[in-house]
Amino acid sequence: MATIHVRHLRKQYRTSRRPHDVLGGLRALLGRDSIVVCALDDVSFDIEEGECVGYIGQNGAGKSTTIKLLTGILVPDGGEIEVAGLVPWRQRERNALNIGAVFGQRTQLWWDLPLIDSFELIGQMYRIPRARYRRNLDHFVDLLDMAAFIETPVRQLSLGQRMRGDLVAAMLYEPRILYLDEPTIGLDVLARERIRLFLEEINRTGRTTIVLTTHDLRDVERLCRRVLLIDHGRLLYDGAVDELKKVHASYRLLTVETIHAGIVVTVPGAEVIRREGAKTWLRFCPEQHSVAELIADVTRRYEIADLAVAEPELEAVVRGIYEGL
Amino acid sequence: MDRQIATWPNALAYLRLVSMAARTIYVYRANIGVNLLAMVVQLYLLKVVWSAVYAGRSTIAGVGLDELLQYLVLSNIQVWLLSPSLPAFVQDRVRTGQIAIDLVRPVAFRGQLIAQQAGTTVGMLPFVLLALPLAVGMGGLRLPSSLVMACLYAISLSLGFLIVTQIGLLLGLLAFWTLETTGFLALYRFVVQFFGGALVPLWFLPPPLRGVAELLPFQFQAFVPASIYLDRLGGDELLHALALQVLWVVGLFVLSRLVWQWAITRAVINGG
Amino acid sequence: MRALSTYRRLVAANLTAELRHGPSALVGLVMSFGFQLTGLLFLWVVLDRSGGLGGWTKGEVTFLYGLRLLVRGLSLLVFGRLDGLPGLVHSGGFDRYLVRPLPPLLQVMAARVSLNALGDVVGGVTIFLLGNTLVRFSWSPTDLAYLVLVILGGCLLEPALRLIVASLSFWFVGTGRLLFVVDDLFNSAGNYPLSIFDGAIQLVFTLAVPVALVASVPATVLLARTPELGVQPLVAQAVPFAGLIWFVTAHRVWQRALRSYQSTGH
Numbered sequence: 001m002a003t004i005h006v007r008h009l010r011k012q013y014r015t016s017r018r019p020h021d022v023l024g025g026l027r028a029l030l031g032r033d034s035i036v037v038c039a040l041d042d043v044s045f046d047i048e049e050g051e052c053v054g055y056i057g058q059n060g061a062g063k064s065t066t067i068k069l070l071t072g073i074l075v076p077d078g079g080e081i082e083v084a085g086l087v088p089w090r091q092r093e094r095n096a097l098n099i100g101a102v103f104g105q106r107t108q109l110w111w112d113l114p115l116i117d118s119f120e121l122i123g124q125m126y127r128i129p130r131a132r133y134r135r136n137l138d139h140f141v142d143l144l145d146m147a148a149f150i151e152t153p154v155r156q157l158s159l160g161q162r163m164r165g166d167l168v169a170a171m172l173y174e175p176r177i178l179y180l181d182e183p184t185i186g187l188d189v190l191a192r193e194r195i196r197l198f199l200e201e202i203n204r205t206g207r208t209t210i211v212l213t214t215h216d217l218r219d220v221e222r223l224c225r226r227v228l229l230i231d232h233g234r235l236l237y238d239g240a241v242d243e244l245k246k247v248h249a250s251y252r253l254l255t256v257e258t259i260h261a262g263i264v265v266t267v268p269g270a271e272v273i274r275r276e277g278a279k280t281w282l283r284f285c286p287e288q289h290s291v292a293e294l295i296a297d298v299t300r301r302y303e304i305a306d307l308a309v310a311e312p313e314l315e316a317v318v319r320g321i322y323e324g325l
Numbered sequence: 326m327d328r329q330i331a332t333w334p335n336a337l338a339y340l341r342l343v344s345m346a347a348r349t350i351y352v353y354r355a356n357i358g359v360n361l362l363a364m365v366v367q368l369y370l371l372k373v374v375w376s377a378v379y380a381g382r383s384t385i386a387g388v389g390l391d392e393l394l395q396y397l398v399l400s401n402i403q404v405w406l407l408s409p410s411l412p413a414f415v416q417d418r419v420r421t422g423q424i425a426i427d428l429v430r431p432v433a434f435r436g437q438l439i440a441q442q443a444g445t446t447v448g449m450l451p452f453v454l455l456a457l458p459l460a461v462g463m464g465g466l467r468l469p470s471s472l473v474m475a476c477l478y479a480i481s482l483s484l485g486f487l488i489v490t491q492i493g494l495l496l497g498l499l500a501f502w503t504l505e506t507t508g509f510l511a512l513y514r515f516v517v518q519f520f521g522g523a524l525v526p527l528w529f530l531p532p533p534l535r536g537v538a539e540l541l542p543f544q545f546q547a548f549v550p551a552s553i554y555l556d557r558l559g560g561d562e563l564l565h566a567l568a569l570q571v572l573w574v575v576g577l578f579v580l581s582r583l584v585w586q587w588a589i590t591r592a593v594i595n596g597g
Numbered sequence: 598m599r600a601l602s603t604y605r606r607l608v609a610a611n612l613t614a615e616l617r618h619g620p621s622a623l624v625g626l627v628m629s630f631g632f633q634l635t636g637l638l639f640l641w642v643v644l645d646r647s648g649g650l651g652g653w654t655k656g657e658v659t660f661l662y663g664l665r666l667l668v669r670g671l672s673l674l675v676f677g678r679l680d681g682l683p684g685l686v687h688s689g690g691f692d693r694y695l696v697r698p699l700p701p702l703l704q705v706m707a708a709r710v711s712l713n714a715l716g717d718v719v720g721g722v723t724i725f726l727l728g729n730t731l732v733r734f735s736w737s738p739t740d741l742a743y744l745v746l747v748i749l750g751g752c753l754l755e756p757a758l759r760l761i762v763a764s765l766s767f768w769f770v771g772t773g774r775l776l777f778v779v780d781d782l783f784n785s786a787g788n789y790p791l792s793i794f795d796g797a798i799q800l801v802f803t804l805a806v807p808v809a810l811v812a813s814v815p816a817t818v819l820l821a822r823t824p825e826l827g828v829q830p831l832v833a834q835a836v837p838f839a840g841l842i843w844f845v846t847a848h849r850v851w852q853r854a855l856r857s858y859q860s861t862g863h
Contacts, residue, residue: 014861073695075859089859096698108693112614124606125699127599153617359774363781370785377793378647385646512628515635525642534642 002046003084003177003209004070010078011040011065039065041233043079049176052203052210054220054241056318057230063213066230067179070211071101084176097126100170104182107166109154115165116150119172126173133172140168144198160191167198177209178202184216192216199223217314229318236321241314248317252291254282256298257306267297278305339440346410346444361452364405365459371397371524372463386528392555393526394464399554400523400547402460406453407486407546409493410445414438435494435585442490470556477563481550484570488542491577498581498588522548528557542573603699607707608677615712622712630716636788637662637724651793656731657820658790663725665787665812668751670717676756677709683766683773686858695859702851705763732820740819743834747815750837754811755783757843764847764854783808790817792825807843810836 014036040062047053057063068074069081072088072095081088088095101108109118123133141147144164149157154165163183170178180199184192200223202208212224220227220241227244229237237244256265261278269289270282284294291309298304350357372394379390417423460466469475496513518524521543527535538544549566552558558566615622640662644655653661682705685691694701728734736744762779766772787808791799802809814836817823823830 068692071696073692073859075856077860092695093698093700096696099696101696103692106688106690106693110610110614112617113610117610117613121606121610125603125697355771356774359771359778363778366778366782367785370789373793373798374643374650374789377651378643380647380651382647509624509628512632512635515632519635519639524639529646530642531645 001082001085003049003051004045004047004211005082006046006070006079007044007081008079009040009043009066009069009076009081011038011062011069011074012077013037013039038233040069040076043230043233043235045228045235045238047209047211049209050203050207051226052199052212052224054217054224054227055211055213055230056215056217056220056227058322061230062233063230064181067101067181067211067213071099071179072096097173098176099179100173100175100177101179102163102166102170102181102183104163104180104185107154107162108169109162109165111155112153114151114153115146115157118154118165118169122169122172128173132174136172136174137168140171143201144168144194160187160194163187163191163195164198167195171202171208175208177211180210180212180214182214183212184214184219192219196222217318221314227314229321231322245312245314245317248321250285250287251283251312252286253310253312254284254294254298255306255308255310256280256282256302256304259303259305263302265298265302267294267301269297270294335436339436342437342440343444343447346441347448350445350448357449357452361405361456364401365456368397368401368460368463371401388526388528391465395466396526396551396555396557397523398460398464398466399551400521400526402453402456403482403485403550404518404521404523404547406446406449407489409489409496410442414441414497435581438494439487439490442486442493446486469554474553474556477567478550478554481545481553481567481570484567484574485545485550487574488545488570488577491574491581492542494581495577495584498584517543517546520544521546522551542577545570545573600699600703604703604707607704608710611707611710612712625711626713626716629713630720633666633717633720633784636784640788651790652825653790653822654732656728656733657816657822658728658788659724660728660732660734660820661790661812661816662788663721663723663728664747664816665721665751666717667721667725668748668811669755669783670714670719670721671748672752672755673714673717674710675752676759677706678711679705679709679756679759679763680773680776681705681709682763683771683776686766687770691858701855702760702848734819743815743819746837747812747819750840751811751815753840753844754807757840757847758783758806760844760847761850764850767854767858779806782806783811787811787813789813790822790825807839810839 043062043066055063055066065074069076070083070088072092075089083095084098086095086098109115110121119137122128123130128136141150144167146161146164146168149161152161154162157165167183183199184195187195196219199210199212203210203223210223212219214220225240227237227239227241228235229244254267254270257279258265259278263278265275265280265282266272267282267284270284272280273283274281295307295309298307375393375397376390379385379393383389385393469478499509520538520541522538523546527538527544527548530538538548549558549570553563553566615625637659640650640658641655644650644658649655650658682691685694685705691701694704697704758779759776762772762776765775786802791802791809791813794802799809803814814826814833817826818830818833818836823833826833
């Protein structure tokens, strides 16, 4: 049985158009003045142990709802969920012992206390044997370079430091599944890279299954081999990242930099998508025009300083899918 | 920095601030409604307690139960209507750093505060009208005895309003010094009501406590205006009280100005 | 139970966090206690003007006040103020409580246990002892046993009501203010002997919003003034059990609210 097993998952929200003051609340109770929003409609997938899966979609597509259903925060309106053999919303506290969750925008650490105190509390709450707690703590602190601020109150930490703290807090008890909701949001380049390396490490060594929800598709490209794309409550795509690119974006990018600026670069068979200074970006279909031909063509026509061929970025691919909808 | 710019365009700006504050009250009408409920409940409890105190007796220290109840209705409504919105307002701006922008605005900050408080009070007036029948049903309330008295009442109440505004500003400025204010505000609320005379009219306070109450400005929110209304304060005493009120307004103005300057320099040092 | 030891740890963490704020923690404690003292001040001033309140002497009123304050302090120490819930639900922070291997109610309680409660306990005990001396109360073993029962039952009442109101925040916005009103009621109406209210209100304060059951009715029993309640003595004496009933009801409401949160999101 897959670690995460989801079949025909359905979830609706009943929301009112106005904020709930007493009168609005009464009206909502009477069933009036509310609209039903379908957040998830017949979503099914399986995730095996040890996979690292990207769960992507636009805002409001149903990502957060899915995560909340998987973690047991919400109760589904239809369908079945099983995570590590448990039904999350029915066996919430037992399920909690199996999962770690990092919500990018809200920390789970205790605000006024030193970081280490939060870890101690987590250790106590999740019944981590003392020796294992110490070993994991030392390992993660070392891995994420946190010794310098482990005694600092959480409210004085920078966003990057806090995020590292949240990650450690989620991993201390070695959960079978780790849910990450926007873990790199608002972080600078270095901090993001550190987090990515950490996630790569735990996915490689442990058997932790990772479900990553993010808007930053570079994270997905880097960490996940499989991606689930959700839109308006339905799964649009479930498969390998490579496949997604191959199917939906069978083109390549050619970047040409001429020695002299201001030269207009055109090549038959390729479409110019951007020009900036001496650089030109072109798009072509490798099935129709071979790479070698194009490169030869370009070098023959212009004096080239630099040239590069690249695959389309996941970001562009997904955008293309949305635009195609 | 704190120049009073009194030109026509700025008068409109003030008016707009007033209306904004009043509209904010409407947005939070559920909160205000609950506040009103709390006031009515308190009034009821006071009525019950004092009625029990009067059990059998017609007057205490020359004051009859009817008159006392009217007094309580009036003074509690006054305290409620004049409750300061400024402490939270100013504190919030200090915490978020917004205060730096406030200083640069063309409308003088002190003027802004008065407009804010005025707007809040205006916004709460409809609620008072709503509660009036209920409150009056509890204690009864007759009209002022003459137009002169009504005017004097209005003057006293307005002076009380100015006093509350200044105190509100000072309380708000506390945010420069301390983070923890919730316990303090609860205590403050009681002090205002008790020494203001909304729980026990100052006529009934034992001498040492009465002495303290008369030294404090809170009496001008509840006791003094209400006494004028009920003809319990007349002639020389009345003039004396009004003069004292004016003195307090001026004194608080000076004090708040000093504290304000001090706070600004401190804010500048801390980098805003 | 494992959950209880975790609860203790969470409370300890919260109190430590408060202490880290140093002097302001002490100030908060003093302020809170000062605020409770003012209620007594008001009563004393009023009683100076009259022979008594509903026939109750100054000493008896002090006795009642001390009992109420001590019960309140203890309940706050154990159950916390429960006032963090509206904010948590509104901000979405409550979700985290559902992802932890601990009942969310315990987490909500632990988050708002405050040092201020200690001030209430100490103050309450002091005032209660003062009342005892003024009334010249002599404690029989039955009285003492009953006192324990009263304290246990009373400790459950206020939190029960708070929990019910707090649970409303899963459905309505703005319940924070309502919590404040309930708190106010317990702090004011709960101080008076029941006999000064007329019949309808007596029913309200015993059945609808049971402020009188916390200390007023038990004090009436202890002070041997039961006849003025107008009910069978056994009914008055059984009041501590109302605390249990109210708490069980409150827990049901809480669970219902939790189910609703999970099925509608926010």
